[in-house]
Amino acid sequence: MLLVGMLDSPYVRRAAVTATLLDVPVEHRSVSVFRHMDEFRAINPLIKAPSLVTDAGTVISESLLIIQHFEDVAGRSLRPVESAARERDLALTGIAIVAADKAVAIEYERKRPEAQRYAPWQERIVTQLHTALDLLDAAAKEGALSAGPELLPCDIAAAIAWGFCRFVIPDVAPAERWPALAAQAAACEALEVFKTWPIDRE
Numbered sequence: 001m002l003l004v005g006m007l008d009s010p011y012v013r014r015a016a017v018t019a020t021l022l023d024v025p026v027e028h029r030s031v032s033v034f035r036h037m038d039e040f041r042a043i044n045p046l047i048k049a050p051s052l053v054t055d056a057g058t059v060i061s062e063s064l065l066i067i068q069h070f071e072d073v074a075g076r077s078l079r080p081v082e083s084a085a086r087e088r089d090l091a092l093t094g095i096a097i098v099a100a101d102k103a104v105a106i107e108y109e110r111k112r113p114e115a116q117r118y119a120p121w122q123e124r125i126v127t128q129l130h131t132a133l134d135l136l137d138a139a140a141k142e143g144a145l146s147a148g149p150e151l152l153p154c155d156i157a158a159a160i161a162w163g164f165c166r167f168v169i170p171d172v173a174p175a176e177r178w179p180a181l182a183a184q185a186a187a188c189e190a191l192e193v194f195k196t197w198p199i200d201r202e
């Protein structure tokens with residue numbers, strides 16, 4: 001299987017870390033959706049990262065679906081089995097994905113020429129990001145997010161979303177404002193599986 005996309009994408013990185021934890025072997029190709037558009041388009045005309053090319057040659061977009069395919073191949077999932085824990089994981093994973101979505105939106109807004117930026121929209125997405133980070137920090141503080149020993153999807157998603165914020169928009173995500181989340185993410189980043197898929201490999 002071939003996972004396509006750069007590891008500075010929180011979606012690509014989440015998929016890569018999950019594949020390793022599920023023991024699903026993936027080859028990784030670091031192709032940029034911006035700098036290598038033609039190369040990306042040849043793999044997936046949608047030019048979305050991550051893209052997965054399965055062993056059968058099928059192209060799958062969207063990280064959640066790619067992870068679902070990894071689970072199908074592995075015959076297991078990283079989600080807890082017990083229903084309350086499972087629900088909590090789904091809720092926290094969703095919050096972490098929203099955090100990543102909003103951080104990406106903030107980064108993309110910054111690509112616009114100054115005159116084409118719309119301040120009320122920028123304020124909205126920063127507020128949404130901060131709300132998501134508040135919720136993740138509270139979860140980390142009460143121990144609902146951790147760095148293992150068994151990593152859950154929410155642990156992975158939260159740590160990766162936080163790492164992405166610190167990497168691309170550190171000015172709107174100061175570490176001292178969300179210390180429990182920052183500590184949880186730092187503990188995850190120290191793990192071998194996170195080091196295998198570093199955010200800044202390229």
Ligand SMILES: N[C@@H](CCC(=O)N[C@@H](CS)C(=O)NCC(=O)O)C(=O)O
Nearest residue numbers: 009011033047048049050062063064
């Ligand atoms: N919901 C998607 C989001 C993926 C996404 O937005 N990826 C960005 C890179 S971080 C991308 O492909 N951007 C180019 C574009 O949207 O045209 C997922 O979970 O895979």
